[in-house]
Amino acid sequence: MKIVASQELARAGAGGVSASLMSHTIGSPPIARAARPEIKARVLPQVLSGEKISALAITEPGGGSDVANLRTRARRDGDHYVVSGEKTFITSGVRADYLTVAVRTGGEGAGGVSLLLIEGHTPGLSRTRLKKMGWWASDTATLHFDDCRVPAENLIGEEGHGFKIIMQNFNSERMGMAASCTAFARVCLDEAIVYAKERKTFGKPLAQHQVIRHKIVDMAQKVAASQAMLEMLAWRLEQGESPVAEICMMKNQATQTMAFCASEAVQIFGGAGFMRGIKAERIYREVKVNAIGGGTEEIMKDLASRQMGL
Ligand SMILES: Cc1cc2nc3c(=O)[nH]c(=O)nc-3n(C[C@H](O)[C@H](O)[C@H](O)COP(=O)(O)OP(=O)(O)OC[C@H]3O[C@@H](n4cnc5c(N)ncnc54)[C@H](O)[C@@H]3O)c2cc1C
Incomplete structure (x- = not known):
């Protein structure tokens, strides 16, 4: 079904349209698969109805291919995580309401990576629009997290299970x-x-x-x-x-x-x-x-x- 939809959208010949319309297909599956039931119930209907935009933020200015070495840090502080770091080349990055963000909660390597749902209005989050060779119809951004306080319940899956x-x-x-x-x-x-x-x-x-x-x-x-x-x-x-x-x-x-x-x-x-x-x-x-x-x-x-x- 997803393949048919992707191919039909592509027939217009404009990848930027597909990229921007479909960023929820990479941002939301982790939420559907592993977020707490109350988060799923609140977030997913809004995304699927088109009211809210979902994006996935893994790549960092320091590197995208070596996911296990990402550096954006999420430090636990009571009922919150405090997130600091940067993500770049993020599709729907400027407009996204819900960001599924890969962060480091533990030590080095893949086992220290977790996923957090960070809402677009979180204080300390700022975004910079990027200009591109193609995909002009698609919004691409760098995200800056400056001590963003994120409720601990926004953890997607267990701590340290983000890489999988x-x-x-x-x-x-x-x-x-x-x-x-x-x-x-x-x-x-x-x-x-x-x-x-x-x-x-x-x-x-x-x-x-x-x-x-x-x-x-x-x-x-x-x-x-x-x-x-x-x-x-x-x-x-x-x-x-x-x-x-x-x-x-x-x-x-x-x-x-x-x-x-x-x-x-x-x-x-x-x-x-x-x-x-x-x-x-x-x-x-x-x-x-x-x-x-x-x-x-x-x-x-x-x-x-x-x-x-x-
Ligand atoms: C328009 C656009 C939209 C994007 N949207 C998103 C998004 O929504 N979310 C997100 O998280 N990311 C997104 N990305 C980022 C994308 O996933 C990364 O650009 C990609 O994973 C490569 O990472 P990098 O750019 O840091 O390159 P690097 O990892 O720095 O690699 C640079 C070059 O070196 C090569 N290289 C690296 N390591 C090796 C190796 N071991 N052996 C051989 N060659 C190697 C790479 O293949 C590449 O050619 C987007 C990128 C673009 C351009």
Whole structure:
């Protein structure tokens, strides 16, 4: 269901729209899975009805890939945690009402990481808007926590169990991104086919030049392979499997397919492909964020190789 929704949203050809509309799909699952019942009952209906915005804040200025080494500190003080530190590149960061924040409550490493629900109006929280290469429709921010007092009941799951919840959350985020990227690749393919049939050079449509036809077939081949892999993995997840290595490979397969198709589509459009107004032009500017966000291409390979026992 989530895959169908991600792919349909992506058909508009604007990843920023999907990113901003869907930040609750990464911010709220930890709440649904592990928050106290009274927190779930208060927060989730507001998010699902669209009244409130949910976001996930893990990445820090000091590093995003090495989640186990995050530094934002939450110190227990009576019935509260006192949070200090910074998060960056956070989707919906400026507008979010509910922030699911990864903090360090314990010692070094993954075992010291917990998740806290921090409300947007908490004194000591300030936010800085960031400008980006693409995804302009999506709000991205740096968050500054300056001795924010957060009720201890806002702890999501148990202290020290945050890393595991974050990793579970990544699987679904990566599948959602893979679905969108495959759909964006298809948008590029479809747009290129229409143009290649219309545009004439040397007395015939582009599509009748063999080089262009071959580009289109290469695009179609990669889109079909990504979609088939995606549907197979979705089926395996439905069967209760947890194919982590394959999900990592799927994310890379889909982002590489999107990168290839965006580049080839822009090329087929020629100068027009460099101009605003063509979907492939926008998608081309959104390639990198998908190969970086939700776990970079390099980290996906590293994680997959470890799962494979290498
Ligand atoms: C538009 C946008 C929206 C985002 N939204 C969110 C969000 O909502 N919430 C959130 O928490 N984060 C978000 N992120 C952050 C994103 O998840 C991180 O950018 C990403 O995880 C990489 O972290 P980093 O940028 O700190 O890069 P780094 O971790 O500093 O890595 C830099 C480079 O080094 C490579 N590298 C790092 N370690 C290794 C290694 N061991 N071996 C090989 N190569 C390595 C990386 O692959 C990368 O290419 C967003 C990012 C962007 C751009």
